[in-house]
Amino acid sequence: MNMPLLKTILALGALCCTNLFSAHAGWSVGDTLPDLTAQQLVGKLPDSFKGKVVLVDFWASWCLPCAESFPVLEELHKKYSDQGLVILAVSTDEKRANMDKFLKKHVVTFSVVQDGAQKLVAQADANTMPRSFLVGRDGKIRFIHDGFRTHETKAQYIAEIESLLKEKP
């Protein structure tokens, strides 16, 4: 086979794969949670994250597992908010109407904000919907959950939240 042609084919192959294997640069365990007040989030953020165990959940109105996760998150909020758990659900819906329609159907009392520009979710590089990040009292990401499997994820949330709440602020 002639070499220039082979080189061209290899170069084309490499170019084609650049998008498929782009560097993964999202939030990982051990990273400090960025200042969420500095992001372009629409909606009311919780009063304070300092010294709290924070559950940041990225979701979308069209995502069925997200709908399944909301009653569980509400249950966790009611059970642990007094002890220092803060839940922040970040909607990645571009259209506010879709988010509002979802929230009418799934009424919750924890904080829900919209990342309509999808900048924060891109920064977190949520590779599934939903994806949640559990942050310790020290502000560092301690656990990451991909997707939502009702009983399994709920049991993991409870175990992790209880262990994080026991830590001193």
Place this chain on the structure above:
Amino acid sequence: MKLRRLFLPGVIALLVNSGCANVKPWQRETLADYTMRADRDPLRVSQMQHVWFSREEANGGGGVGGGGCGCN
């Protein structure tokens, strides 16, 4: 001469690369829409199943898990 030789591979590379865009999970709203489902019309599904079964002796295996929304 060198530039001319690079022109065609360059154009091909651009065309090929543009077809490899990754759709991120949070961008899959349109893909997750009901209208994107191949099995959204039960009548059409049963007709196609009938055709496959009677003409090709093929049955089942027409579905996959998930609706393309990238959930879980």
